[in-house]
Amino acid sequence: MTDHPNAKRGRIADFMPLIRAADGLTLSQICALSSLEPSTIQNWIKRGYVPHPVAKKYRERHLARILLIAQLRQSMPIDRVGELLTYINGDADDESDDIITEEALYDLFLDIADRLVDSYPPPDGVEEIVKAVLNETDILAEHRGKLTHALSVMAFTYMANIYKEKADCLFNERK
Numbered sequence: 001m002t003d004h005p006n007a008k009r010g011r012i013a014d015f016m017p018l019i020r021a022a023d024g025l026t027l028s029q030i031c032a033l034s035s036l037e038p039s040t041i042q043n044w045i046k047r048g049y050v051p052h053p054v055a056k057k058y059r060e061r062h063l064a065r066i067l068l069i070a071q072l073r074q075s076m077p078i079d080r081v082g083e084l085l086t087y088i089n090g091d092a093d094d095e096s097d098d099i100i101t102e103e104a105l106y107d108l109f110l111d112i113a114d115r116l117v118d119s120y121p122p123p124d125g126v127e128e129i130v131k132a133v134l135n136e137t138d139i140l141a142e143h144r145g146k147l148t149h150a151l152s153v154m155a156f157t158y159m160a161n162i163y164k165e166k167a168d169c170l171f172n173e174r175k
Contacts, residue, residue, distance in 0.1 A: 011110060012064050012103040024057025034066050041066060049082040051092045064106035065092065068154075071109070075160035088150045099143040108133060108147075112155050117162070126155045 015033070019025055027038050034041075044050040050065050058066075065085070072081045088105065090097030100108075111133045116126065130151045139147055 011107050012060050013107075015063060016060065019060055019063070022057075024054070024059055025063065026056065027053070027058070030058050030063060030066060033063065034070055036066065036070060044069060044078075047078075047082065048092055049078070049085065061095070061102040064102040068102070068106045068109060071113075071161070072154060072157050074157075075164055076157045084150055084153055088146065100139065100147065104137075108137065108151060109154055109158075112151060113158050116155060116159060126159065127152050130155055 018029075022029070025033070027041065030036075030041060031038055041050065044066070045052055049069055051062055053062060069078075069081050069085070072084070076084075085092070089099060089102070112130055115129045115133065119129070127148070130148055134144060134148060134151070
């Protein structure tokens, strides 16, 4: 199978020079990086899915959350995406209740997505890939179960995105 177009997106560290040079990103820059409309991002902020920008600037945690939501909403209702992210890190505006940084969560998601695509269909199963990726991190044992569960949901959603895209392609090829 060829790479899914969203499988190899940049890691948050790839965006750090831009974020640091500009002391944060503007909404228009976030839109350019995410291919989302400003109204979509503003709606996600209003609904509590994305933290409020600080002095109209978006940092790496904002970008990570926005990119993750953009991936998951392709096959999961946006309310469920919000619930899932709240399950992991609580209130989007309160970093003190986070069990993992948004940047690390997004990068873990990308690690899992890359392995799913590279081994499509996954020979060891989705949950085993999630566990293998988490075993390579320094996640506290008390949070491992919650993250395994949430990242498994994300991984299956990602696979649903791939299947949906394939079904759409096949549908469009009908004669």
